[in-house]
Amino acid sequence: MSRFDRYLLSQFLALFGFFSLVLVLIYWVNRAVGLFDRIIGDGQSALVFLEISLLTLPNVIRIVLPVSAFAAAVYTTNRLTQDGELVVMQATGFSAFRLARPVMYFGLSVTLMLVLLYNVIVPASRSVLADRTAEISANVTAGLLVDGKFIHPSSGITFYIRDISDRGELQDVFLTDNRNTTAPTTYTARRGLLVRGDTEPKLIMFDGMSQSYDPAKKRLSVIHFADFTYDLGGFLTTDARVARSLDELSTRELLFPTPALIDEVKQSRAVLLADGHARIAQPFLALATSLIGFAALLLGAFSRFGLWRQIIGAIVLLIVIQMINNAGFAASLAEGYGWIMVYIAPIVGILVALIMLWVAQRPRRRHSAGPGPHSLEGAAA
Numbered sequence: 001m002s003r004f005d006r007y008l009l010s011q012f013l014a015l016f017g018f019f020s021l022v023l024v025l026i027y028w029v030n031r032a033v034g035l036f037d038r039i040i041g042d043g044q045s046a047l048v049f050l051e052i053s054l055l056t057l058p059n060v061i062r063i064v065l066p067v068s069a070f071a072a073a074v075y076t077t078n079r080l081t082q083d084g085e086l087v088v089m090q091a092t093g094f095s096a097f098r099l100a101r102p103v104m105y106f107g108l109s110v111t112l113m114l115v116l117l118y119n120v121i122v123p124a125s126r127s128v129l130a131d132r133t134a135e136i137s138a139n140v141t142a143g144l145l146v147d148g149k150f151i152h153p154s155s156g157i158t159f160y161i162r163d164i165s166d167r168g169e170l171q172d173v174f175l176t177d178n179r180n181t182t183a184p185t186t187y188t189a190r191r192g193l194l195v196r197g198d199t200e201p202k203l204i205m206f207d208g209m210s211q212s213y214d215p216a217k218k219r220l221s222v223i224h225f226a227d228f229t230y231d232l233g234g235f236l237t238t239d240a241r242v243a244r245s246l247d248e249l250s251t252r253e254l255l256f257p258t259p260a261l262i263d264e265v266k267q268s269r270a271v272l273l274a275d276g277h278a279r280i281a282q283p284f285l286a287l288a289t290s291l292i293g294f295a296a297l298l299l300g301a302f303s304r305f306g307l308w309r310q311i312i313g314a315i316v317l318l319i320v321i322q323m324i325n326n327a328g329f330a331a332s333l334a335e336g337y338g339w340i341m342v343y344i345a346p347i348v349g350i351l352v353a354l355i356m357l358w359v360a361q362r363p364r365r366r367h368s369a370g371p372g373p374h375s376l377e378g379a380a381a
Helices: 003-041 046-082 085-091 101-138 140-144 251-255 259-265 269-281 284-298 308-331 338-368 373-380
Strands: 157-164 170-177 185-196 201-214 219-231
Touching: 003 046, 003 101, 046 085, 046 101, 046 284, 046 308, 101 251, 101 269, 101 284, 170 201, 185 219, 251 269, 259 269, 269 338, 284 308, 284 338, 308 338
Parallel strands: none
Antiparallel strands: 157 170, 170 185, 185 201, 201 219
C-alpha cells in the first residue's frame, strides 16, 4: 500500500470511528430508555440492565456501520476536495479508479467487520440474550418485588405491595385471586415475606385476613390469621425457551436447513435460505455505500459552486439502494431460488459506483489528449 493510500485510509477510518460512535450512542440511548424502564420496573438491578444493554450492542452496531461508512466517505472526500488535496493528485495523473483504491480498502475493511458481526458475533449475542431473558422471566421473586404498583402476574391475579423494607419485608400486602369465579378470595396482611420452597416459591403473610365471597349464596367469609403461607407456583408462569429465533441460528444452519430445524423455528425453507444468504450479501453494502459516497463527490471535483448537489445526489442514491435492498429481500422469500435476490442491492450499488468513477475521469481524459490540429493552427496564426 502506497503512502497516499495509507494516508487516505487513515482519514476514512478516523471519521468512520467517530460517526460509528455517535450513531451507536444515539441509537442505543433511544432504545435503552424503554429497556431501562422495563428491566428496572421488573425489580432487576442496574447490573442486569447493563448486561442486557451490552448484549444488544452488536445488533445496533451491525445496523449503523454501513451508514457510518457512507458518512465517513462523503465527509472525508468533501474535506479533501475543499483543501485541494484530491485536485492535486488528479493533476499529477491519478485516475478516478486509482483515487478510489483506498476507498475500496476502507469499504472492504468495514465489510469484514460486518461479516464477523452478521455471522459470528450477533448470533452468539442473540443466543446469550435469549437465555438471559428467559432466566430473568423465570425469576419469580424479582417480578413481584415492585412496590407501589399493582401487578398482574397471571390472569385473575392482582398483587400489590406498599413498600419494601431494608430487611426485605413486604409492607401492606394485597393479593386477589379471582381465578375461581365461584369463590374469589382476597388476602391482606400487614407484613409479608417471599421465600423459596422446596419446589416453588411461597408468600408468607403475617397479621392479616382472607375474604372469600360466594356469589351464589351472597355470603362473605372472613378469616383472620397470624401467619399464612400462600403457594405462588400455582399462578406464576415462566417464559421458558422452547425454540430459537432466526437471529440465534448459525449461518450454516440457515444455508442448510434440516426438517427438524424448520419444525423448530416454524419458518419455511425459503425464509431460512433468504436470511442465511442475506448474512453474506448485506456486509457488501458497506463497500457499495463507501464507493458511492466517494464517486458522487468526485463528479463535482472541479465545480466552483461546491459539492452540495453531489452530496444530495449521493444521499438519494443511498436511499434508492436501500429500497432495492428491501424489495430484494422481500422477493427472496419466494420458494426455489428466490434467495438470489438478496445479492441484487450490493451488486447494483457497486456497479453504480463504478459507472460514476468512469464518468468522473472522462473529462480529464479528453483534456489530457492534448490540443487538436485546429487549435495548433490557431496558435500559429
